[in-house]
Amino acid sequence: MTQPALLADALTVRLGMTDPVDILDGISFRLEAGRTLGVVGESGCGKSMTALAVMGLVPAPNRITGRLSLGGADLLGMSETALRRLRGKRMAMIFQEPMTALNPVVAVGTQIAEMLEVHDGVSTREARRRAVVLLREVGIAAAETRAGAYPHQLSGGMRQRVMIAMAIACRPALLIADEPTTALDVSVQAQILDLLLELQRNEGMAMLFISHDLGVISEMADDVMVMYAGRVVEQGRAAEVIGAPGHPYTKGLIETVPDISRRQRLLPVIPGGVPDPRRRGAGCGFAPRCALAEAVCVAAVPPLCGGAHRVACVHR
Amino acid sequence: MSALIASDGVSVRFASGGGLFRSRRFVRAVSDISLTLSAGETLALVGESGSGKTSFARALLGLAPISAGAVRYRGQDVAAMSRAARQAMRREVQVVFQDPFGSLDPRLAVSDIIAEPLRIHGIGDRASRVARIAALLDMVGLPRDAASRYPHQFSGGQRQRIAIARALAPEPRVIIADEPLSALDVSIQSQILNLFVELRERTGIALFLISHDLAAVHHLADRVAALYLGRIVELGPRDAIYERPAHPYTQALLGSAPRIGQGKRIPGQALTGEIPSPLAPPPGCHFHPRCKLASELCRVEAPRLAEVAPDHLAACHHPLRDHA
Numbered sequence: 130m131t132q133p134a135l136l137a138d139a140l141t142v143r144l145g146m147t148d149p150v151d152i153l154d155g156i157s158f159r160l161e162a163g164r165t166l167g168v169v170g171e172s173g174c175g176k177s178m179t180a181l182a183v184m185g186l187v188p189a190p191n192r193i194t195g196r197l198s199l200g201g202a203d204l205l206g207m208s209e210t211a212l213r214r215l216r217g218k219r220m221a222m223i224f225q226e227p228m229t230a231l232n233p234v235v236a237v238g239t240q241i242a243e244m245l246e247v248h249d250g251v252s253t254r255e256a257r258r259r260a261v262v263l264l265r266e267v268g269i270a271a272a273e274t275r276a277g278a279y280p281h282q283l284s285g286g287m288r289q290r291v292m293i294a295m296a297i298a299c300r301p302a303l304l305i306a307d308e309p310t311t312a313l314d315v316s317v318q319a320q321i322l323d324l325l326l327e328l329q330r331n332e333g334m335a336m337l338f339i340s341h342d343l344g345v346i347s348e349m350a351d352d353v354m355v356m357y358a359g360r361v362v363e364q365g366r367a368a369e370v371i372g373a374p375g376h377p378y379t380k381g382l383i384e385t386v387p388d389i390s391r392r393q394r395l396l397p398v399i400p401g402g403v404p405d406p407r408r409r410g411a412g413c414g415f416a417p418r419c420a421l422a423e424a425v426c427v428a429a430v431p432p433l434c435g436g437a438h439r440v441a442c443v444h445r
Numbered sequence: 446m447s448a449l450i451a452s453d454g455v456s457v458r459f460a461s462g463g464g465l466f467r468s469r470r471f472v473r474a475v476s477d478i479s480l481t482l483s484a485g486e487t488l489a490l491v492g493e494s495g496s497g498k499t500s501f502a503r504a505l506l507g508l509a510p511i512s513a514g515a516v517r518y519r520g521q522d523v524a525a526m527s528r529a530a531r532q533a534m535r536r537e538v539q540v541v542f543q544d545p546f547g548s549l550d551p552r553l554a555v556s557d558i559i560a561e562p563l564r565i566h567g568i569g570d571r572a573s574r575v576a577r578i579a580a581l582l583d584m585v586g587l588p589r590d591a592a593s594r595y596p597h598q599f600s601g602g603q604r605q606r607i608a609i610a611r612a613l614a615p616e617p618r619v620i621i622a623d624e625p626l627s628a629l630d631v632s633i634q635s636q637i638l639n640l641f642v643e644l645r646e647r648t649g650i651a652l653f654l655i656s657h658d659l660a661a662v663h664h665l666a667d668r669v670a671a672l673y674l675g676r677i678v679e680l681g682p683r684d685a686i687y688e689r690p691a692h693p694y695t696q697a698l699l700g701s702a703p704r705i706g707q708g709k710r711i712p713g714q715a716l717t718g719e720i721p722s723p724l725a726p727p728p729g730c731h732f733h734p735r736c737k738l739a740s741e742l743c744r745v746e747a748p749r750l751a752e753v754a755p756d757h758l759a760a761c762h763h764p765l766r767d768h769a
Contacts, residue, residue: 315702319703323710326712382632
C-alpha cells in the first residue's frame with residue numbers, strides 16, 4: 130500500500146507546563162493524495178491547532194505526542210531545519226486573512242519569486258518569470274502588471290489568489306486551507322473554491338480544508354472530520370457524515386443552519402458554548418450541551434467507534 | 446400597513462481624494478433608492494461588500510449625508526423635522542450593529558448600557574428603570590444578575606443579546622440591524638435568529654435587516670431588496686426572490702451560497718469578476734461586465750426598476766422569465 134499524503138495517529142498537543150491541558154486530544158486521520166479532508170467545528174474546537182501541528186508551528190514549550198507523517202516522512206521527529214525545507218515546498222498553508230499573511234511592503238510577484246528562489250534554487254530572473262505564470266494560473270488578469278502590485282492595492286479576493294499562487298508555487302503534496310474564504314463575499318468565495326478544486330484536479334494534491342461553514346465543507350470535502358473541544362467526535366465520507374450524522378453535535382451543527390428550501394418558525398439550537406479546555410471534565414466534551422446526555426456520558430470519554438463512518442457517542 | 450420609514454430616491458455620495466492640485470471626486474455610495482418599511486414588517490437588504498447597504502442604513506438614521514431624495518418617518522421629511530419630532534424618531538428607531546465587542550461601552554455595567562437610552566429620552570424614573578432592565582434581560586434570554594456585570598464578562602452571543610436589549614429599551618417601532626450575525630459562531634447565529642423571531646412576535650416591531658447571509662435573510666425577511674453598487678437591482682416578496690429571481694445578479698448570488706448536503710461542487714458556475722470600484726462604476730447597468738445576458742443596450746442604458754410580477758420589481762433589460 131502506498132503511503133497516504135498525510136497521516137495523524139493519536140496526535141496530542143499539551144499546552145502549559147504547570148497544570149497542563151491537552152488542547153488536542155488523540156486526533157487520528159488519514160488523507161490520501163488528490164482528496165480533501167474537511168475539518169469542521171465551532172471556534173475553539175481545535176481545527177486551527179490541528180493545522181498548526183501539521184505545519185510544525187505549535188510554539189514551544191507545548192508538547193506534541195503521537196505520530197504525524199507526510200508521505201511517509203515522520204514530521205514530529207524532524208529537526209527544525211528539515212521542517213523548514215518541507216514547509217512551503219511539500220506542504221503549504223493558506224489563511225483566512227491574506228492581508229496579514231502577505232508582506233505589505235514587498236510587491237506580490239517578488240514575494241512569490243522569493244519562495245521559488247529559496248525552495249527550488251532557481252535564478253531571480255527565472256523565479257520572476259514563473260511568478261507571473263503562477264499569477265496567471267490562479268486567475269489574475271494582467272499578471273505581468275499585477276506582479277508589481279503591493280497587497281493593499283489588491284481586493285480581498287485577489288489577495289487570496291496571490292496567497293494560493295504562493296502556496297502552490299512549489300507544487301506541494303499537501304495544501305492546508307484554514308478558513309480560506311471566510312473573509313470573502315459569496316461570489317468571490319465561489320470563485321476561490323472553484324480555483325482550489327481545479328488546482329487539486331490538475332496537481333493531485335491532498336487538501337486539509339478547515340471551515341466553520343458546513344455548506345462550504347459539504348461542497349469541498351471528500352471526507353469530513355468533526356471536532357469538538359479538542360477531540361474528533363465524528364469522521365467519515367462527507368456524504369455519510371453530512372447526510373446521516375451520528376453524533377448529536379454534528380446533527381446540531383447541521384440543523385442550526387437555516388435552509389432556504391425549508392420554512393421553520395424557530396431554528397433548532399445548540400444551547401451554551403464550547404467549554405474552556407480546562408473545564409472539559411472527564412466525560413464526553415459535548416455532554417453539558419447535549420439533550421441526550423446521561424450519567425455514562427460524563428463518566429468517561431466515549432471512544433470513536435465504527436468502520437468507515439466513526440462516531441464518538443454512546444447513543445449511536 | 447402604513448409606511449413607517451420611506452426613502453424617496455435617496456442618494457448618498459462621499460467626497461474622495463482632492464487636494465491642492467487635484468479636483469475632488471465623488472463616490473456615489475447609494476443611488477436613487479426608494480424603499481418603504483411598514484409597521485411590523487421585516488425588510489432585508491442584501492448585497493456584497495461595497496454594494497452600499499451600510500451607507501443606506503446610515504442615511505436612514507441621519508448619519509450619512511443625503512445628496513438627493515428624502516427620508517420620511519411616518520410621513521414627515523426627516524430633514525425638515527422639528528427638534529422634538531426628530532428626538533421622537535430617534536427613540537422609535539433603534540440600531541443593532543455587527544460587532545458586539547465594539548458597540549458596547551466596556552466601562553459601563555450592563556444595567557447602565559441598557560438604561561442609557563431610557564435616561565437620554567427621559568423615560569421612567571430610577572425604580573421603574575430597574576424593573577424595565579430586568580424585564581428586558583428576561584426578554585433577550587439573559588440572567589437577571591447580568592445587570593451588574595460588564596461586557597467583557599460575556600461571550601459574543603451574549604453581548605449581542607445585551608445590544609438587542611439596549612435597542613429594545615425605549616420601546617422602538619423599528620430596529621435597524623446591520624449584519625447582526627456575522628461576528629458570531631454558527632450555533633450562536635441560530636440562537637440570535639430565534640431571538641429576533643420571538644421579539645417580533647411579542648412586540649410587533651419592524652425590522653430592517655442588512656445582511657450578506659442569504660439563508661439568514663430567508664429565515665427572517667418578509668421582503669428582500671438586492672443591492673448592487675448602490676442601486677436596487679431587485680425588490681420583492683421573500684418567496685418570489687428566492688424561488689423566481691428575475692435579475693441575473695440575484696440569481697447568481699443565490700447560486701453562489703454554498704449549501705449543505707448537495708454533494709461536491711461543480712466548478713465553472715461561479716459569477717466571474719468582482720464588484721467594481723464605486724469610484725468608476727461601469728456605464729449603463731452596473732452589473733453588465735459580469736452578466737452573461739448583457740447586450741449592447743445594457744452597456745449604455747441603466748435599466749429602471751420595473752414590475753416583473755405583482756410587487757416584484759427588477760432593474761434589468763433582460764429579466765429572467767421562468768415565471769411559470
